[in-house]
Amino acid sequence: IQSPSxxxxxxxxxxxxxxxxxEMPQEQPKNLQELLRLSTMLxxxxxxxxxxxxxxxxxxxxxxxxxxxxxxxxxxxxxxxNLQEQLHILSEITDGNQPITNLKRYENTFDRIIDHVYNxxxxxVFYQIGGMKVIxxxxxxxxxxxxxxxxxxxxxxxxxxxYCKSHSLSDDLFSLLMNMALNNPDSNxxxxxxxxxxxxxxxxPEGIKQFKKHNGLxxxxxxxxxxxxxxxxxxxxxIMALCNxxxxxxxxxxxxxxxxxxxxxxxxxxxLSAEHLLGALLALIRNNEDAIKQCLRKELGVYAxxxxxxxxxxxxxxxxxxxxxxNEFVQILSDYIASNEDMDVxxxxxxx
Numbered sequence: 001i002q003s004p005s006x007x008x009x010x011x012x013x014x015x016x017x018x019x020x021x022x023e024m025p026q027e028q029p030k031n032l033q034e035l036l037r038l039s040t041m042l043x044x045x046x047x048x049x050x051x052x053x054x055x056x057x058x059x060x061x062x063x064x065x066x067x068x069x070x071x072x073x074x075x076x077x078x079x080x081x082n083l084q085e086q087l088h089i090l091s092e093i094t095d096g097n098q099p100i101t102n103l104k105r106y107e108n109t110f111d112r113i114i115d116h117v118y119n120x121x122x123x124x125v126f127y128q129i130g131g132m133k134v135i136x137x138x139x140x141x142x143x144x145x146x147x148x149x150x151x152x153x154x155x156x157x158x159x160x161x162x163y164c165k166s167h168s169l170s171d172d173l174f175s176l177l178m179n180m181a182l183n184n185p186d187s188n189x190x191x192x193x194x195x196x197x198x199x200x201x202x203x204x205p206e207g208i209k210q211f212k213k214h215n216g217l218x219x220x221x222x223x224x225x226x227x228x229x230x231x232x233x234x235x236x237x238x239i240m241a242l243c244n245x246x247x248x249x250x251x252x253x254x255x256x257x258x259x260x261x262x263x264x265x266x267x268x269x270x271x272l273s274a275e276h277l278l279g280a281l282l283a284l285i286r287n288n289e290d291a292i293k294q295c296l297r298k299e300l301g302v303y304a305x306x307x308x309x310x311x312x313x314x315x316x317x318x319x320x321x322x323x324x325x326x327n328e329f330v331q332i333l334s335d336y337i338a339s340n341e342d343m344d345v346x347x348x349x350x351x352x
Contacts, residue, residue, distance in 0.1 A: 139173075217253065221261075243286075244283055306333075
């Protein structure tokens, strides 16, 4: 990380006598999103000037590059400093013993951390400066909001981030997340815990090992039977992460009534949410004969249901993802039926 600039302003000095300092923003961007937005704005202004010579910006392309480079360097320094400051604030409540008189202060602290760690590099920095030493104890905090906010930080950091995934494998962390997902009375806590576990295990074989060690299938069954649509959909993403990361998990998932549960939910759920449930079931049946056989059980009527569902939704663009999943699903079933010509997939009603 570069050292911060000694200048009190991020605005470069432009030597051209025709330059106008007002054309450069006077405030430093507070995060990478603001910096990107600023960069886009400056480029747009310059492009407009290129097309209209009478309004051509007086600052040069080099000026803009200097400004953005300086802003990025200072932003990197400021982000690390800000993250350390937020961790210091949260460290005040890690033991959970003292009463919280200003909950909004800690909510804002979590928000500031989230604003930074959505970026993979900043998430890595957060871990490197000891962020997890503060966040993990907060999963035990008596205040529910503190617990689910802490879980959401872990989820955000580990999303598509190999470094953070590999540093989120402690028994203590998994035990806390599992307990939160299964036993916490607050639905937000359960949802965020499942989100964090899903983020850790996705594309992470070591995460799968921890999932198995802590009997993670319990949260799959719990999530699908929760009656909470957000939690059900998040559990569907967890199933996809498990199946795509470790195909052997499919056989373990089939030991619980997952096929029946998913099919029931698909029939009961709004189609826009059902696309995720169908995606989970699709991940389960790909290259898995046992799962295909379960889906083709006569009493379930899956084949006929999907064919009818495709017919009803294929002309609606909002259901495009659902139809794509359904078509692939039907194709997998059709291919299996074709290779087993004696198989009867009609529903009991159809066979009468």
